[in-house]
Amino acid sequence: MQILKSNLNIHFNKYRLSATIFSAILLIASIASISIRGLNLGLDFTGGTLIEALYEDDANLDQIREQLTVAGFERALVQYYGTSKDVTIRLGPQGDKKASDIGTSVLTALREGIDSKIVMRRIEFVGPAVGDELAEQGGLAMLVALIFIMFYVSVRFEWKFALGSVAALTHDVIITVGLFSIIQREFDLTVLAAILAVIGYSLNDTIVVFDRIRENFLKLRKSDSSKVVDISLNQTLSRTLMTSITTLIVLTALFYLGGELIHGFAMALIAGVFIGTYSSIYVASNAALALGITKEDLMPVEVEKEGADQDALM
Numbered sequence: 001m002q003i004l005k006s007n008l009n010i011h012f013n014k015y016r017l018s019a020t021i022f023s024a025i026l027l028i029a030s031i032a033s034i035s036i037r038g039l040n041l042g043l044d045f046t047g048g049t050l051i052e053a054l055y056e057d058d059a060n061l062d063q064i065r066e067q068l069t070v071a072g073f074e075r076a077l078v079q080y081y082g083t084s085k086d087v088t089i090r091l092g093p094q095g096d097k098k099a100s101d102i103g104t105s106v107l108t109a110l111r112e113g114i115d116s117k118i119v120m121r122r123i124e125f126v127g128p129a130v131g132d133e134l135a136e137q138g139g140l141a142m143l144v145a146l147i148f149i150m151f152y153v154s155v156r157f158e159w160k161f162a163l164g165s166v167a168a169l170t171h172d173v174i175i176t177v178g179l180f181s182i183i184q185r186e187f188d189l190t191v192l193a194a195i196l197a198v199i200g201y202s203l204n205d206t207i208v209v210f211d212r213i214r215e216n217f218l219k220l221r222k223s224d225s226s227k228v229v230d231i232s233l234n235q236t237l238s239r240t241l242m243t244s245i246t247t248l249i250v251l252t253a254l255f256y257l258g259g260e261l262i263h264g265f266a267m268a269l270i271a272g273v274f275i276g277t278y279s280s281i282y283v284a285s286n287a288a289l290a291l292g293i294t295k296e297d298l299m300p301v302e303v304e305k306e307g308a309d310q311d312a313l314m
Contacts, residue, residue: 009234010230010233010234010237011230012229012230012233012234012281012282012285013226013229013230013286013289015282016282016286016289019282019283019286020286023171023279023282023283026175026178026275027171027174027175027178029178029182030174030175030177030178030179030181030182031174031178033178033181033182034174034177034178034181037181037182037184038181039177039180039181039187040180040181040184040185040186040187041186041187041188042077042186042187042188042189042191043077043090043091043092043188044188044189045187045188045189046092046093047093047125048090048091048092048093048094048125049090049091049094049102049103049123049124049125050088050089050090050091050122050123050124050125051088051089051090051091051102051103051106051120051122051123051124052081052086052087052088052089052120052121052122052123053086053087053088053089053106053107053110053118053119053120053121054085054086054087054118054119054121055085055086055087055117055118056085056117056118057085058084058085059080059084059085059086059087061078061079061080061087064078064087064089064110065078067109067110067112068089068106068109068110070109071105071106071108071109071112073091073105073106073109075092075186076089076090076091077089077090077186077260077261078090078260079259079260079261086121089106091106102123103120103123107120138189138192141196142173142195142196142199145196145199146166146169146170146199149165149166149169149199149203150162150163150165150166153165153166153207153210156207157210157214158293160288160291160292160293161210161284161288161293163287163288163291164206164210164283164284164285164286164287164288164291165203165206165207165210165284167283167284167287168202168206168276168279168280168283168284168287169199169202169203169206169279171275171279171283172198172199172202172272172275172276172279173195173198173199175271175275176195176198176268176271176272176275177195179271180264180268185264185267186264187264188264190261190262190264190265191264191265191267191268193265194264194265194266194268194269194272195268195272197269197272198268198269198272198273198275198276201247201269201272201273201276202272202275202276202279202280205240205243205276205277205280206279206280206284208236208239208240208280209232209233209236209240209280209281209284209285210284210285210288212232212235212236213228213229213232213285213288215232216228216231216232216235225289225293226289229285229288229289232285233281233285237281240277240280240281241277244273244274244277247269247273248270248273248274251266251269251270251273252266252270254266255267255270
C-alpha cells in the first residue's frame with residue numbers, strides 16, 4: 001500500500017516552540033481575564049425577567065430598545081417572537097422589584113410616543129437559584145464530555161494521544177470562554193451550547209489527524225516521530241482547511257443575518273473553529289510528541305497462540 005502523497009511540504013514542527021509560546025500567551029490572558037473580570041452572564045445564569053408584549057401594528061425593535069434605555073432598562077434583549085407584532089423583552093436582575101412592578105414600568109415606557117395598542121401577554125421571573133443550577137450543570141456537562149472523550153481516544157488510539165486531544169480541547173474551551181470575558185460579551189446558554197459544539201468540532205479534526213499519524217507510523221517505520229507527524233499534518237491540511245472554510249462561511253452568514261438572539265452562539269463557534277483548527281495542527285500533536293509517542297506505542301500486540309510454547313520445545 002502506498003502512502004497518500006501531499007503536494008505540501010510545511011515543516012510544522014519547526015514552529016513548535018513559537019506555537020507553544022503563542023498558546024501560552026492566549027491561555028494566560030484568558031485565565032487572567034476570567035479570574036479578574038469574570039463573565040458577563042446572561043439572564044439564564046443570573047436570573048431576571050422575561051416579558052412578552054403584543055403590538056397592534058408592526059413593532060420597531062430599535063425604537064423599543066431606545067425607549068427601554070431611556071427608562072433605565074439598559075442592555076435589554078429585545079426580539080421578535082413568532083411575528084413582527086409579538087415581542088419578547090429579557091431584562092437582567094432589577095433588585096428587589098416585583099415582576100408585576102417591572103412589567104408595569106416596561107409597559108409604561110413602551111407606550112411613550114406610540115399610538116398603537118400594546119398588550120402585556122405574559123411576564124416570567126427567573127430566580128438566581130435557577131441560574132446557579134444551570135451554571136453548575138453546564139460546567140458539569142463540559143467536564144463529563146472531556147472525560148468520555150479521553151476514554152474514547154485512549155481505547156481507539158493510545159493514552160498519549162488521549163492526553164493530547166484533551167489538552168487541545170481544554171485549550172480551545174479556555175480561550176473561547178476567555179474571549180467572551182475579555183470583550184464582555186453576554187454569556188448565556190446559547191453560548192454554552194456553542195462551546196460544547198466547539199469541543200465536538202475540534203475533536204473531529206484531531207481524530208482525523210491522529211488517524212493519519214497512526215497509519216504513517218505503521219508505514220514509515222524508519223522515520224522519526226517528528227517527521228511522521230509533519231507528513232501526516234501536510235496530508236490532512238487540505239481537508240482541515242476546506243472543512244474550516246466552509247463552516248466559517250455558514251457561521252458568518254448566521255452571525256450577520258441570524259439576528260441578535262444567536263450573535264453570541266455564532267461568535268463562539270467562529271472563534272472555536274479558528275482556535276480548533278489551530279489546536280488540531282499544533283496543540284494535540286505537539287502534546288503527543290512531548291509525551292514521547294513512538295511507533296512502538298501503536299504497534300499491534302501479538303497474541304501467542306495456545307500450544308505455541310509446546311511446539312517450540314519439541
